[in-house]
Amino acid sequence: MNMYVAEDPEQIKTIExxxxxxxxxxxxxxxxxxxxxxxxxxxxxxxxxxxxxxGLAEILGQTGDVNIQGEVVQKLDRFADMTIYRLNDHTGxxxxxxxxxxxxxxxxxxxxxxxxxxxxxxxxDGSNNIDFNIPVGTIFSIYQRVTKSGPGTLLDALQSGRxxxxxxxxxxxxxxxxxxxxxxGVHGFTLDPSVGEFLLSHPNIRIPETPVYFSVNxxxxxxxxxxxxxxxxxxxxVDGQIPSLSLRYVGSLVADFxxxxxxxxxxxxxxxxxxxxxxxxxxxxxxxxxxxxxxxEQAGGYASDGFGSIMDIQPDxxxxxxxxxxxxxxxxxxxxxxxxxxxx
Ligand code: FBP
Numbered sequence: 547m548n549m550y551v552a553e554d555p556e557q558i559k560t561i562e563x564x565x566x567x568x569x570x571x572x573x574x575x576x577x578x579x580x581x582x583x584x585x586x587x588x589x590x591x592x593x594x595x596x597x598x599x600x601g602l603a604e605i606l607g608q609t610g611d612v613n614i615q616g617e618v619v620q621k622l623d624r625f626a627d628m629t630i631y632r633l634n635d636h637t638g639x640x641x642x643x644x645x646x647x648x649x650x651x652x653x654x655x656x657x658x659x660x661x662x663x664x665x666x667x668x669x670x671d672g673s674n675n676i677d678f679n680i681p682v683g684t685i686f687s688i689y690q691r692v693t694k695s696g697p698g699t700l701l702d703a704l705q706s707g708r709x710x711x712x713x714x715x716x717x718x719x720x721x722x723x724x725x726x727x728x729x730x731g732v733h734g735f736t737l738d739p740s741v742g743e744f745l746l747s748h749p750n751i752r753i754p755e756t757p758v759y760f761s762v763n764x765x766x767x768x769x770x771x772x773x774x775x776x777x778x779x780x781x782x783x784v785d786g787q788i789p790s791l792s793l794r795y796v797g798s799l800v801a802d803f804x805x806x807x808x809x810x811x812x813x814x815x816x817x818x819x820x821x822x823x824x825x826x827x828x829x830x831x832x833x834x835x836x837x838x839x840x841x842x843e844q845a846g847g848y849a850s851d852g853f854g855s856i857m858d859i860q861p862d863x864x865x866x867x868x869x870x871x872x873x874x875x876x877x878x879x880x881x882x883x884x885x886x887x888x889x890x
Contacts, residue, residue: 642698672798683800
């Protein structure tokens with residue numbers, strides 16, 4: 547059935563209309579956050595126009611450069627990074643931006659006005675999977691600046707997750723979806739390329755109570771602490787406390803998180819002894835863990851570093867890493883319990 551002739555046209559809700567309706571929850575709002583979310587949705591459409599044609603568009607492969615994380619930069623990475631920056635550097639809505647691809651804050655060019663928000667983003671999470679046609683994603687979070695005016699500073703970016711105003715991700719998979727929250731529930735939109743619109747397809751997402759999956763790179767087991775090993779056995783029903791969950795691991799955080807958000811489960815990337823330079827695991831607090839933690843909590847789940855809520859961590863470095871356990875609350879709390887018992 548062609549949905550555009552649906553009995554109830556109200557069913558057809560673009561992200562623009564949804565964001566505008568959400569704004570009604572904030573009578574003091576002037577529409578700046580609304581416009582900023584529009585721009586992020588637009589960036590998602592532009593990036594999707596490349597990812598969907600990645601094999602054809604001379605956009606596969608590497609740039610040859612290495613980023614602040616010590617990772618080889620993919621062409622699509624660079625494209626996504628520049629697209630998000632270029633669509634937001636001149637609007638007067640931002641004090642500064644932070645990208646996983648750049649060491650320092652990205653400042654607003656002097657010729658443009660600065661604004662009240664800060665946008666932090668991972669332009670293309672899971673980018674090492676692009677050439678294998680595995681879903682990748684853009685992760686973003688928005689904070690209100692804490693400094694009064696002028697160019698934004700590190701103070702404006704180094705805020706705990708409790709201060710997130712809005713966060714979300716865009717997943718470039720079998721379809722392109724944008725999932726976001728402004729603190730009033732989690733909503734998913736699917737891009738209809740035939741009309742170039744993100745349409746509401748998953749309103750009020752709640753993590754199902756009965757988990758199905760666990761997602762972790764089991765290949766790193768020998769580098770884990772006793773608590774994490776016991777936890778992994780627990781999830782596989784080894785100690786008979788629960789029926790074994792099913793293992794699913796794509797190696798693309800957005801894809802693994804998205805599946806578990808819709809089907810129920812837990813994703814974790816614990817700290818490990820694999821790389822002495824990365825004692826706190828691989829994932830970044832500000833660009834990956836905190837934005838997804840806000841979504842998880844808004845969907846009835848929980849996110850922890852193994853000791854406490856990701857949302858309460860006060861960052862002191864733009865690129866600091868953190869262990870991450872995220873998904874159904876009872877499963878994440880079980881990780882905290884076993885780590886407290888075996889690793890303290
Ligand atoms: P980036 O591509 O943004 O650096 O993301 C890191 C990431 O690819 C996550 O998406 C994924 O969950 C994890 O690393 C996979 O790591 P590993 O290959 O060590 O399991």
